[in-house]
Each structure stands twice: as C-alpha cells, then as structure tokens.
C-alpha cells in the first residue's frame with residue numbers, strides 16, 4: 150500500500166519560495182542495497198533548513214531541494230540484498246543531518262562521520278524529511294525507543310544531538326558555568342536542558358519574555374536579554390563571581406551571538422561554535438585567545454553514537470523538546486517566523 154506519489158515541500162532554486170507539491174515515491178523494487186524507505190510521521194524545522202532554502206551558506210545545496218533533517222517515521226521497505234541490516238521492517242527510526250557516510254575512510258573510522266568526504270546530508274545534498282516518504286539508509290538511521298513519541302523525538306535528531314555533543318566536548322565539569330547564546334531557540338532550549346542534566350550551571354542569553362519564561366522553566370540559572378542588557382560581559386562576570394564562564398555553546402543563528410565570548414570566558418574556557426551564520430567571520434582577539442588559553446572548537450552535529458545517546462536521554466524524560474505542531478503546508482510561515490526569531494523552542498510538522 151505504498152503510494153506512487155506523495156506531498157513534499159520543495160524549493161525550485163535557492164531563495165525561491167518553498168511550496169508543497171506532488172512528487173514521486175521511489176518504488177521499493179528500486180531501492181539499492183543499504184537503502185530503506187520510510188513513511189514519515191513528522192519532522193522538525195531547523196534554522197539550517199532556512200539556510201538551505203535561501204542558499205546562504207558558502208557550501209551550496211542541491212536544487213530543486215526537498216529540505217528537512219529531523220524526521221521520524223517507520224521503515225516500510227528495505228532494499229533487496231541488504232546485508233546485516235541493524236533495523237527491521239516496521240521499526241520506528243529517525244533521520245538526522247548525516248543521512249549516510251562511507252564508514253570506511255579515515256574520518257569515519259575515527260567516528261567523525263560528519264567529516265566523511267562522501268557524506269550525504271539530509272535536506273541538503275540529498276532530499277530530506279519535508280516529505281511523506283523518504284529514502285534513507287539502514288546503517289545511518291537512529292532507532293527510536295518506544296518511550297519516546299515521534300513528535301518529541303524529531304528535534305532531538307538535529308537540535309538535541311548537536312547541542313548534546315557540543316556539551317560533551319566542552320570539557321566542563323558538574324557545577325561549571327556554561328553560557329548559551331540563542332538559548333530560547335530550537336538548539337538553545339535543548340542545550341539548556343542537556344547542560345542542566347549534566348549538572349552544569351546555565352546562563353541563557355536570548356530575547357523577549359516568551360523565551361525568558363521558557364529558559365527559566367527549563368532550569369536556566371541566569372537569564373540575559375541581549376536586546377536590553379547594556380553590558381553582557383559584566384552581567385556574566387557578576388553571575389560567576391567575577392571569574393567568567395567555563396564554556397560558551399553558541400547556538401545563535403547570527404554572528405552577534407559570538408561577540409564578546411572571548412571576553413566573558415574564564416582562562417582555559419571553551420568556545421563551542423555551533424550557530425552557522427553564512428557570511429560572518431569569527432571576530433576574536435588573538436592576544437586574549439592565547440593569553441587566556443582559550444579553545445575554539447567547531448562542533449558540527451554528531452555521529453551515530455552521539456545520536457543514540459541524545460535520544461536515550463530524551464527517552465528517559467530528562468530532556469523534552471518544547472514544540473508546536475503544524476502541517477507541512479505551513480512551512481513557508483514557519484520560515485518567516487524563524488527568520489524573525491519568533492519561535493521559542495521548535496516547530497514540528499506532522500505528515501498525516
């Protein structure tokens with residue numbers, strides 16, 4: 150009962166308006182070994198999908214493009230002659246940004262699947278989850294535990310996984326202070342929760358009453374509104390006994406989220422660069438990076454193991470995505486709201 154056509158949200162060329170249209174479903178007979186066909190339940194909308202639709206990153210996406218990389222669905226077919234599939238027909242699985250990688254190159258062998266030269270990126274170099282049916286890869290999908298509903302799992306597959314890994318490599322300890330610029334957004338609100346789960350103290354930075362309430366409800370110790378604070382560095386110094394924060398996990402989608410991080414970090418602090426404005430340069434004092442022994446660490450999504458760990462923490466109930474559910478046909482409005490920074494938490498699109 151797999152249909153021949155489906156609804157997808159597609160951009161014809163970079164910067165064109167996203168629209169919903171009919172699109173063929175790949176026939177199960179045509180799946181290559183290692184491929185599987187998913188019937189998607191839902192997908193999150195990440196700010197990266199907006200970058201992809203606009204084509205505003207230096208590495209360009211394919212066009213026409215079906216975006217999306219936070220999908221959850223059920224396996225309805227597996228390619229013939231697929232050896233050793235770790236997932237079964239009927240199983241619920243998630244699709245993340247790393248759609249698939251070769252697993253045999255140096256980067257893959259070291260667990261850096263993100264940096265595989267032959268990586269496939271969901272909703273960027275291959276079509277993504279803004280579709281009812283999707284071709285995915287049995288060795289790269291993430292199994293979703295029964296305790297986690299599809300809508301609650303969706304945004305863990307990019308936003309959750311990404312901030313979980315950034316915190317994991319932040320070299321902070323329980324009790325340490327972590328600053329999160331962008332804390333009210335999709336990645337940021339999950340970063341607040343993973344950080345609290347790991348016993349860190351959190352300084353949440355974002356704008357507006359709705360995001361303040363959300364961050365405080367999720368356990369942020371300190372809130373700073375970047376639109377009204379007159380001196381973020383001194384606010385952070387004050388909150389941390391004059392010493393500065395141990396790490397910053399910057400999830401803001403603009404370069405302004407990176408401003409002053411070197412100033413508010415304490416010596417040996419880590420700047421975890423996560424937010425990806427397309428054109429901006431990192432403006433950091435070389436002198437103080439050296440003088441304060443600061444580490445700048447680019448943290449790019451995560452590998453299969455990071456995904457499983459992030460999902461398991463969510464399944465335990467310790468981290469919950471705060472989301473509104475909308476329909477695939479609402480996607481153009483969701484992009485407009487993301488552009489204006491109006492979404493506290495995430496939007497998840499239902500495919501039914």
Ligand code: 8ID
Pocket residue numbers: 194195196197198200307308311330331332333334335336337354355356375400401402403404405406407422423424425426448449450451487490492494
């Ligand atoms: O692997 C990665 N590194 C990765 C993975 C997924 C997403 C990186 N990203 C990137 C996205 O491409 C995007 O550039 O992270 C960025 C944030 O994605 P998002 O969380 O999906 O975006 P959002 O929901 O719009 O949240 C961004 C928040 O940043 C705030 C906004 O108010 C919003 O709440 N913000 C901005 I814009 N400027 C800020 C500033 N100067 C700021 N918050 C504090 N200070």
Ligand code: ZN
Pocket residue numbers: 195196197198218246307308
């Ligand atoms: Zn994403």
